[in-house]
Amino acid sequence: MTLAAATELAAAANENLANISNTLIYSAMAVYTLAFFAYIAEWLFGSRSKVGRTAAALTAQTAAKKAPAVTVKKAGGTAVLERPKVVVRAAAGARDVPDGPGAHGGDEQGDLYGRIAISLTVLAFLIEFGGVLTRALSVERAPWGNMYEFNITFSTVAVGVYLTLLALKKNVRWLGLFLITTVLLDLGLAVTVLYTASDQLVPALHSYWLYIHVSTAIFCGAVFYVGAVSTVLYLFKDSYENKLASGGKPGRFANSVLDRLPAAASLDKFSYRVNAAVFPLWTFTIIAGAIWAGDAWGRYWGWDPKETWSFITWVAYACYLHARATAGWKGRKAAYLALIAFGCWLFNYYGVNIFVSGKHSYADVGLGVLQSAGF
Amino acid sequence: MSKTTAPGETPAAAPDDQDLGAAGSQLSTAPAETLTGVPSLGVIGWARWFWRQLTSMRVALLLLLLLALGAIPGSLIPQTGTDATKVAAFEKDHPTLAPIYDKLGLFHVYSSVWFSAIYILLFVSLIGCIVPRTWQFVGQLRGRPPGAPKRLTRLPAYTTWRTEAEPEQVREAALALLRKRRFRAHVAGDAVAAEKGYLREVGNLAFHIALIVMLVAFAWGQLFKMEGNKLVLEGDGFSNTLTQYDDIKSGTLFSTDDLTPFSFTLNDFKGTYEVSGPNKGTPRTYEAALTYSEGAYGKDKKTVVKVNHPLEIGDSKVYLTAHGYAPVVTVRDGKGNIVYSDAVPLLPLDSNVTSSGVIKVLDGYRNAKGVSEQLAFQAFFLPSYAKGNEVSSVFPALLNPVLNLEPYYGDLGVNSGIPQSVYQLDKTHMKGFKDAKGLQMRENLKPGETMTLPNGAGSITYEGTKEWANFQITQQPGSGWALGGAIAAIFGLAGSLFIQRRRVWVRAVQGADGVTVVEMAGLGRSESAKVPEELGDLAGILYDQAPGAPDPDDDSADSSKSPDPQAVPAEGAEK
Ligand code: HEM
Numbered sequence: 001m002t003l004a005a006a007t008e009l010a011a012a013a014n015e016n017l018a019n020i021s022n023t024l025i026y027s028a029m030a031v032y033t034l035a036f037f038a039y040i041a042e043w044l045f046g047s048r049s050k051v052g053r054t055a056a057a058l059t060a061q062t063a064a065k066k067a068p069a070v071t072v073k074k075a076g077g078t079a080v081l082e083r084p085k086v087v088v089r090a091a092a093g094a095r096d097v098p099d100g101p102g103a104h105g106g107d108e109q110g111d112l113y114g115r116i117a118i119s120l121t122v123l124a125f126l127i128e129f130g131g132v133l134t135r136a137l138s139v140e141r142a143p144w145g146n147m148y149e150f151n152i153t154f155s156t157v158a159v160g161v162y163l164t165l166l167a168l169k170k171n172v173r174w175l176g177l178f179l180i181t182t183v184l185l186d187l188g189l190a191v192t193v194l195y196t197a198s199d200q201l202v203p204a205l206h207s208y209w210l211y212i213h214v215s216t217a218i219f220c221g222a223v224f225y226v227g228a229v230s231t232v233l234y235l236f237k238d239s240y241e242n243k244l245a246s247g248g249k250p251g252r253f254a255n256s257v258l259d260r261l262p263a264a265a266s267l268d269k270f271s272y273r274v275n276a277a278v279f280p281l282w283t284f285t286i287i288a289g290a291i292w293a294g295d296a297w298g299r300y301w302g303w304d305p306k307e308t309w310s311f312i313t314w315v316a317y318a319c320y321l322h323a324r325a326t327a328g329w330k331g332r333k334a335a336y337l338a339l340i341a342f343g344c345w346l347f348n349y350y351g352v353n354i355f356v357s358g359k360h361s362y363a364d365v366g367l368g369v370l371q372s373a374g375f
Numbered sequence: 376m377s378k379t380t381a382p383g384e385t386p387a388a389a390p391d392d393q394d395l396g397a398a399g400s401q402l403s404t405a406p407a408e409t410l411t412g413v414p415s416l417g418v419i420g421w422a423r424w425f426w427r428q429l430t431s432m433r434v435a436l437l438l439l440l441l442l443a444l445g446a447i448p449g450s451l452i453p454q455t456g457t458d459a460t461k462v463a464a465f466e467k468d469h470p471t472l473a474p475i476y477d478k479l480g481l482f483h484v485y486s487s488v489w490f491s492a493i494y495i496l497l498f499v500s501l502i503g504c505i506v507p508r509t510w511q512f513v514g515q516l517r518g519r520p521p522g523a524p525k526r527l528t529r530l531p532a533y534t535t536w537r538t539e540a541e542p543e544q545v546r547e548a549a550l551a552l553l554r555k556r557r558f559r560a561h562v563a564g565d566a567v568a569a570e571k572g573y574l575r576e577v578g579n580l581a582f583h584i585a586l587i588v589m590l591v592a593f594a595w596g597q598l599f600k601m602e603g604n605k606l607v608l609e610g611d612g613f614s615n616t617l618t619q620y621d622d623i624k625s626g627t628l629f630s631t632d633d634l635t636p637f638s639f640t641l642n643d644f645k646g647t648y649e650v651s652g653p654n655k656g657t658p659r660t661y662e663a664a665l666t667y668s669e670g671a672y673g674k675d676k677k678t679v680v681k682v683n684h685p686l687e688i689g690d691s692k693v694y695l696t697a698h699g700y701a702p703v704v705t706v707r708d709g710k711g712n713i714v715y716s717d718a719v720p721l722l723p724l725d726s727n728v729t730s731s732g733v734i735k736v737l738d739g740y741r742n743a744k745g746v747s748e749q750l751a752f753q754a755f756f757l758p759s760y761a762k763g764n765e766v767s768s769v770f771p772a773l774l775n776p777v778l779n780l781e782p783y784y785g786d787l788g789v790n791s792g793i794p795q796s797v798y799q800l801d802k803t804h805m806k807g808f809k810d811a812k813g814l815q816m817r818e819n820l821k822p823g824e825t826m827t828l829p830n831g832a833g834s835i836t837y838e839g840t841k842e843w844a845n846f847q848i849t850q851q852p853g854s855g856w857a858l859g860g861a862i863a864a865i866f867g868l869a870g871s872l873f874i875q876r877r878r879v880w881v882r883a884v885q886g887a888d889g890v891t892v893v894e895m896a897g898l899g900r901s902e903s904a905k906v907p908e909e910l911g912d913l914a915g916i917l918y919d920q921a922p923g924a925p926d927p928d929d930d931s932a933d934s935s936k937s938p939d940p941q942a943v944p945a946e947g948a949e950k
Contacts, residue, residue, distance in 0.1 A: 084536045084895075084918055086911040089529075280868040287861040295683045298602065298694045298849045300857070301593070302457060303485050308450040315443040319436060321872075325405055326432040344443070352450070 017138035024131030025152055029187050031124035032180055038117030039103065039177035045113060046105030046260055097241060099262035102173050117176060118166065125159045128187075132156050144214050147353060151190035155183045158222035165226075172270075174261050178229050209292030216285040220278050221345055224317075227274035228342035231335050234267035238332060268331065272324060275338060279317055286310050309348035316341035402876055402900045404508040404515070404576055405432060429496070430503035438497040445493050449484030452476065456483060498590055505583050512576050520559060523566035523880035523896075530880075530896035532907035534914045537890045540921035545883035545893055548920045552913060553879060566882035575900075578870020581863055588860035595853035598628040602849045607641045608701055608718050609841045614638035615691070615848065635691040635850060639667035642677075644698055644842040648771050656727060656770055663695050663844045680846075690852045697845035699723045699730055700756055702778050703838040706736050709831040714739040714750075718841045721756050722798050727768040730756040733800045734780075734835075735787055742784065743831040749789075751800050752835060753781040760819075778820045778837045782808040782828055808832065876900050879910065881917070890924050893917070 104110030132153050136143035143149045162179050165172045240258040243250050250258070261267065289310065294300040301307060320337040323329035329337075416423075428434055453461035462482050466473040480487030527533055538545065546567050553560040553569040560569035603623035605613050613619055615638065617631045643664040649657045663680045669688055680686045686693040699721055706715035714736055721730035736750035759770035760777035786804035788795070795801055808816040808828055818826045820837040827834045877899040886892045895917070897910035 084534045084914050084923075086532050086534045086907045086914065088907045089531050089533070276872045280865055280872060283861075283868060284865050287858075287865070290861075291858070294854070295685065298685075298692070298696070298847050299851070300854060303449055303454065304457065305450040308446055312443045312446050312450075315439055315446070319439045319443065322432065322436045322439060325403075326436055329433075329436065 015138075017134045021131050021135035021138060024127050024134060025187065025191065028124045028128035028131055029184065029191070031120055031127060032184050032187070035117045035120035035124055036177070036180050036184060038113050038120055039180060042103045042110045042114035042117055043177060043257070043260075045107045045110030046101075046103050097263040097265065099171065099266050100174070100258075100260040103177065103260055105260050114173065114176070117180075118173070121159065121176065121180060122163060125156065125163060128152065128156045128159070142211055142214065144218065146194075147350075148190050148194040150218070150349070151186055151194055154218055154221060155186045155190075157218055158225050159183060161219075161222050161226055171262060171266070174233075175226065175229060178233070179226070182225075182229075209288055209295065213285060213288040213292055216281055216288065220282045220285055221349065223274055223278040224282075224342050224345050227271045227278075228339060230267050230271040230274065231338045231342075233261055234264055234271060235332065235335055237261050237267055238264040238335075240264075268335070271335070271338060275317060275341075276321060279321065282314060282317065286314055305352045306348065309344060309352050313341060313344040313348055316344045402878070402898070404511045404580075426503065429500050430507075432504075435497070435500050435504065438493060438500060441493050442497060445484070445490050448481055449490075452481050452484070454483060454485075456485070494590070498587060501583055501587060505580060505587075509580055512580065515576075516573065519561050519563070520568040520570035520878055522563035522568050523882050527880060527882060527894045527896035530898050532897040532910045533895070534910065535892065535894045536914075536918060537886065537892055537924045538921040539924045540883075540891055542883040542885055542891050545891060545917070545921045546881065549881035549883070549917055552916055552920075553881075556913070558879065565884050566880050568878070568880055570876070570878045572874050572876035574870050575874040575876045576871075578867040578872075578874065580867070582867030582871055585860045585864035585867055589857050589864065592853035592856035592860060596626075596851045596857065598626045599633060599853070600849070600851045601625040601629050601634070602847065604696070604845060604847050606720055606843055606845045608720065608843045609641055609644055612638060612640040613846070620848075629850075633850070635669075635689040636671050637667060637669050637673070637688045637691065639665045639686075639693070641844055642666055644844045646698060646771065646842075658771065661695060661698060663698075663846075665693075691848055691850045694847040694849070695844055696847045697723070699728060699843055699845075700758055700773070700776075701841045701843045702754065702756060702776075703841060704734055704752075704778075705836045705838055706734070706740070706750065706833065707836075708740055708833045709743045714833075716838075718843075719754065720843045721754060725767060726771065728758050728771045729766075729768040730754075730758075732756075732798045735789075735797070735800075737787065737789060740833070748784055749787045749805075750833075751783045751787060751805060753783070753800055755779040755781075758840075773840055776822060776840055779817065780820060780826055780835060780837075781815060781817045782826070782835070784808065784832065875905055877906050877909070879913065883921075891921070893921060 102114070104114045132143050132149075135149060135152070143153050158179065162172065162175055236254075237258050240250050240254055241264050262270070286307075289307070290300045293302070293304075293307070316337065320334055320341050323334040323337050453465050455462050466477075469476075476482060480489065484490055524530070527535075540548075542565065546562055546565075549567045550560050550562060553567065556571070558569035558571045559573075560567055562568075601623065602625070603620040605619060605621055607613050615634050615636060617623065617634070641663055645660070645662045645664070647659045649655055649659060661682055665678050665680055665686065666675050667678060667686065667688070668675050678686055680693060680695045682695055685695075700723075701718040701720040703718045704716070705713055708714050715734075719732060719734045721732035723730050732754050734752040734754055738747075738749070740748055740750050742748045756779070757768040757777045758772060759768050759774040761769045761775070783800070783802065783805040785806050788801050788804055810816045810829070816829070820826055820835075822837055822839050825834050825836040877897060879895065879897050882894045883891055895910060895914050897906045899906040
């Protein structure tokens with residue numbers, strides 16, 4: 001037996017805390033469910049208002065070949081103290097489509113439900129955070145010893161990223177329903193299939209690199225996830241705009257939902273920014289992992305499946321960033337690359353843990369359950 | 376004045392676009408995508424065409440995609456490098472598939488010809504891309520930001536006002552302001568041209584160069600690496616020469632001359648464990664106290680090697696990878712002569728360091744009849760024995776050590792030439808000593824106790840216990856370079872992705888009515904909210920220095936006097 005294996009005997013659980021953690025996670029799920037219904041209500045009430053801004057903008061463009069007029073601020077004698085106004089113009093080839101009004105569609109009641117949904121999301125986030133924290137305290141280590149813990153930490157961070165963007169007054173409210181739906185799926189998977197009792201033995205290699213490496217990995221995953229959601233929405237919205245621009249008539253559902261989302265260009269830009277912003281951190285994550293592997297296993301890089309898939313994910317995101325810089329690959333093609341890249345991230349997380357065995361031992365915990373569940 | 380524009384309409388055909396083209400050009404050093412046309416000029420033409428293809432962004436993208444795809448099989452098919460036994464099992468299970476895989480190099484993907492071809496092409500492409508980009512960038516740094524396009528109105532961010540200030544005054548103020556904001560600015564004709572954010576390009580180039588540094592360092596490390604294992608008893612030493620290793624693996628270009636000269640002695644191994652509570656037995660620390668010296672005649676130094684804290688000497692690292700116990704035993708023959716006295720390292724079986732192994736007396740022993748024979752003792756060791764728990768230790772530390780021995784005699788078969796493990800006993804030519812009841816003899820010994828073999832065959836005494844530690848010694852030259860490259864890559868990337876390269880122009884000309892018209896425009900590489908924001912900010916400050924003048928009474932007349940009265944298609948900067 002090697003020392004590395006010996007150190008894997010982690011703290012046995014403090015049962016009280018572990019139970020509190022479970023209760024908190026279930027409570028968080030309940031509150032997320034309420035938030036989910038509130039988001040649905042926001043969308044439903046929003047559908048009462050007839051917006052059709054996208055259509056209006058696009059038909060105006062194609063019909064009159066005239067963009068919305070821009071007025072340059074006149075520095076008249078009366079307004080000498082006022083600063084000149086900057087006129088902003090879309091780039092060449094870009095459609096000048098205004099952003100949708102958001103899920104509530106300008107409907108007051110819809111907006112109210114939306115606000116309730118966000119409040120509930122904040123509450124659920126706090127509860128879930130408490131659940132993760134007590135779980136960590138119950139085993140006296142970082143809460144990512146197995147896939148169950150990884151899942152609950154992951155969704156907490158993803159929601160945290162969303163709420164932070166909201167707090168920074170970024171236009172991300174439209175993400176709410178899509179995010180919370182998947183958070184519920186993630187938690188559902190965690191508590192049913194992946195659940196691992198808190199007293200399971202897990203690796204607790206004593207290296208701060210482990211903490212740095214795994215926490216940044218989870219954070220990057222959460223941000224990539226937000227990027228992926230907006231990429232998917234971009235693809236839908238883009239087809240919708242294309243259809244309108246070429247005179248097509250999208251279905252009523254598409255009309256109602258997609259019209260309320262930001263313009264395709266905005267979604268595209270948002271997902272690019274999100275992905276580009278974490279890419280350096282993801283690079284750092286891989287390097288931190290390599291440094292840790294160097295200290296723990298005596299080699300920096302050994303093409304272990306986890307390492308390999310981190311590399312593949314990294315290269316895939318590099319492809320995406322390159323694609324954005326290459327003429328023929330912008331827009332939809334680049335978006336597909338972004339989704340493939342996120343697919344690689346997901347596979348690295350679930351697929352490699354389940355189908356491939358490697359040195360990253362936390363993956364083993366919960367495996368038996370999955371196998372007996374027919375995986 | 377008001378203007379109507381139709382964005383997204385006429386593409387690059389319009390003649391005025393050349394104007395903006397110059398102003399918007401070279402905002403990055405990305406190669407232009409001009410890949411059309413098949414060469415016509417013989418071999419050189421083809422070579423040039425091929426080179427241009429290879430160094431284009433599009434091919435770089437394809438090669439990157441191929442690299443990602445190519446890495447996949449290695450994670451799904453067992454690899455000789457990581458797990459040779461799995462490869463053997465796979466070959467057994469898939470007799471038809473395995474030879475094909477083998478031909479394709481799928482059992483060693485990352486050193487296969489095709490995978491190497493992909494990344495070598497990628498890196499050739501990368502070098503072919505970086506060199507011209509670097510020159511181009513140096514050229515840009517030496518030159519000046521391009522002059523203002525004729526129609527500033529067509530830029531993505533634009534503002535204008537009229538002022539009583541003289542055009543020169545406005546330009547001077549603008550120049551001073553932009554320089555203060557760390558723009559590179561100069562006056563070109565009737566306008567100030569300024570640019571900022573060159574660090575983006577620096578970052579991008581640094582990132583790509585860092586990738587090359589990392590690859591070279593990695594390749595270097597693979598060729599010259601070495602990895603060996605050595606089990607050392609407390610009090611024993613090790614010096615870094617080939618013969619001292621228990622096992623060793625090395626890269627193709629590694630030669631034993633490359634072994635870093637050093638030696639060390641294991642003074643003490645200490646393991647501490649949680650003694651109570653639910654975590655009882657969990658290791659808390661493993662520490663190997665060493666005295667080591669660098670070079671042939673280095674001074675002795677003391678250090679402590681722990682898990683995750685290797686000892687670094689030159690390019691070599693000494694890792695602590697395992698530990699265990701080595702009972703010290705003395706074997707005597709029937710006459711009481713000592714035939715064997717040594718510490719015997721045993722291999723741990725579980726987390727409480729229940730250990731097993733074999734004590735082999737190869738020569739020097741004669742049995743009761745005076746015939747030369749070999750002895751062996753199957754050893755089973757519990758560092759913490761508790762009554763009622765005969766087969767496993769209850770705690771990893773030496774609290775109540777018990778050595779369980781099974782004695783055998785005969786021929787160990789070591790002279791047959793077949794290598795055998797020191798931890799295993801080949802019983803084919805060995806017989807067990809029997810106890811009074813005719814059963815295989817077996818006894819538990821505490822430190823100091825002796826087991827007497829039947830019929831004057833001798834005895835074995837368990838004197839005490841030493842600990843041993845296993846060290847992995849690795850040499851991976853170039854890892855410092857790889858780390859340096861990695862850090863440079865991260866910073867380069869951050870610079871490349873977070874810094875906006877952008878241009879600002881300020882034009883001030885005398886209008887027909889004698890009033891100065893100021894126009895400001897901004898252009899970024901990508902559409903960004905920051906460019907208009909910054910422009911607004913700059914305009915605000917400049918506006919304070921060149922305050923607005925009242926409009927002429929007639930609005931419609933104004934529009935004809937303004938520098939750009941026509942409605943023109945918007946043509947912005949593009950990423
Ligand atoms: C080893 C594989 C490569 C990786 C991992 C890689 C990665 C990246 C990344 C992540 C970016 C994004 C930075 C940004 O948007 O500013 C980038 C930009 C860029 N890469 Fe690469 N690259 C590689 C090879 C190449 C090659 C072979 C070329 C030349 C053909 C190249 C040319 C460029 C250029 C011109 C940019 C800047 C694009 C722009 O200014 O928007 N790269 N690269």
